[in-house]
Amino acid sequence: MLTISAYAKINLALDVLGRRSDGYHEVVMIMQAVTLADTVTLTEQPGDITVTCDRSDLACDHTNLAYRAAALIRDTFRIGRGVHIHLTKRIPLAAGLAGGSADAAAVLRGLNRLWGLSLNSRELEQLGAALGSDVPFCLHGGTMLATGRGEILTPLPPLPHCFVVLAKPAVSVSTAWVYGNFRREAVGRRPDIAAMRRSLAQADLAAVAAGLGNVLESVTIPAYPDIDRLKRLMVEAGALGSLMSGSGPTVFGLAAGREQAEHIAATLREQTAAEIFVAETLMKVEE
Numbered sequence: 108m109l110t111i112s113a114y115a116k117i118n119l120a121l122d123v124l125g126r127r128s129d130g131y132h133e134v135v136m137i138m139q140a141v142t143l144a145d146t147v148t149l150t151e152q153p154g155d156i157t158v159t160c161d162r163s164d165l166a167c168d169h170t171n172l173a174y175r176a177a178a179l180i181r182d183t184f185r186i187g188r189g190v191h192i193h194l195t196k197r198i199p200l201a202a203g204l205a206g207g208s209a210d211a212a213a214v215l216r217g218l219n220r221l222w223g224l225s226l227n228s229r230e231l232e233q234l235g236a237a238l239g240s241d242v243p244f245c246l247h248g249g250t251m252l253a254t255g256r257g258e259i260l261t262p263l264p265p266l267p268h269c270f271v272v273l274a275k276p277a278v279s280v281s282t283a284w285v286y287g288n289f290r291r292e293a294v295g296r297r298p299d300i301a302a303m304r305r306s307l308a309q310a311d312l313a314a315v316a317a318g319l320g321n322v323l324e325s326v327t328i329p330a331y332p333d334i335d336r337l338k339r340l341m342v343e344a345g346a347l348g349s350l351m352s353g354s355g356p357t358v359f360g361l362a363a364g365r366e367q368a369e370h371i372a373a374t375l376r377e378q379t380a381a382e383i384f385v386a387e388t389l390m391k392v393e394e
């Protein structure tokens with residue numbers, strides 16, 4: 108039996124450069140892993156792949172990304188064994204935090220060990236990219252530049268350790284819907300990726316927080332104006348900066364210290380109906 112943590116991500120910056128011939132969008136993103144995590148337990152069994160989960164609103168059949176990750180690795184390498192996967196979900200669903208991708212990445216890493224496959228990180232990334240654009244990042248964590256459709260990764264200097272307050276409003280947002288409704292003309296300010304890379308190189312947390320930007324806000328916020336309110340409340344409560352993560356609807360705020368983060372969380376719990384988590388940045392997913 109093997110137990111693995113599957114960490115959520117936030118996007119410190121997300122820019123869309125255009126639409127590709129394969130239907131995806133060309134993106135430039137700065138991604139950061141955080142300590143909010145699901146737990147993935149793998150138990151060897153003969154024959155089938157089976158999945159159980161502690162949430163009744165998540166399908167545990169062949170559509171689950173954890174199942175799909177196990178099936179992909181088993182079919183690719185013609186493995187004659189099965190596995191039981193149990194998911195303890197803490198990352199909210201369809202939240203912009205890559206919860207499903209994190210589970211898939213954990214299954215790939217776990218089965219690589221359990222089944223003694225000795226796949227290197229490039230091989231794991233290739234399998235991951237076939238499951239979803241965020242999966243390669245979830246295999247590594249830390250702070251990364253992600254380009255292409257999000258699967259091409261370049262390690263960046265780590266974001267200085269800080270606390271990340273997450274606020275998930277009670278709506279679920281489909282990533283495909285957000286990209287499908289993206290219009291370049293609707294974007295206000297685009298993030299300055301080069302400037303943020305310089306801020307990371309200088310380990311300047313305040314500058315990173317001041318430069319946060321996500322062009323997908325131009326799609327999700329008009330549909331869910333609560334997101335804008337959460338962003339404002341975060342900053343009013345003391346966050347160094349706030350932003351919608353990924354395709355939303357989760358909003359995150361950065362805080363240098365735990366006390367400040369807990370104060371922001373308490374304020375949001377009092378003034379909103381959003382689900383609130385306090386996490387920390389995570390340097391690198393353990394091997």
Ligand SMILES: C[C@](O)(CO)[C@H](O)COP(=O)(O)OP(=O)(O)OC[C@H]1O[C@@H](n2ccc(N)nc2=O)[C@H](O)[C@@H]1O
Nearest residue numbers: 130131132134239240241242256257282283286353354
């Ligand atoms: C919004 C982000 O989470 C930011 O990190 C990612 O860009 C999305 O990553 P993901 O959920 O792993 O996305 P995928 O499962 O690969 O794709 C879901 C859907 O989003 C759209 N999609 C996704 C990534 C991308 N670069 N362009 C797209 O247009 C496509 O319609 C696709 O069918």
Ligand SMILES: Nc1ncnc2c1ncn2[C@@H]1O[C@H](COP(=O)(O)OP(=O)(O)OP(=O)(O)O)[C@@H](O)[C@H]1O
Nearest residue numbers: 171172200201202203204205206207208210282353
């Ligand atoms: N193990 C899983 N955990 C969560 N969602 C899953 C899982 N497997 C499949 N899904 C499906 O994927 C959809 C999106 O899930 P997820 O939580 O990864 O979204 P997200 O946080 O918006 O991801 P992203 O930031 O990558 O767009 C869910 O609505 C669910 O139907």
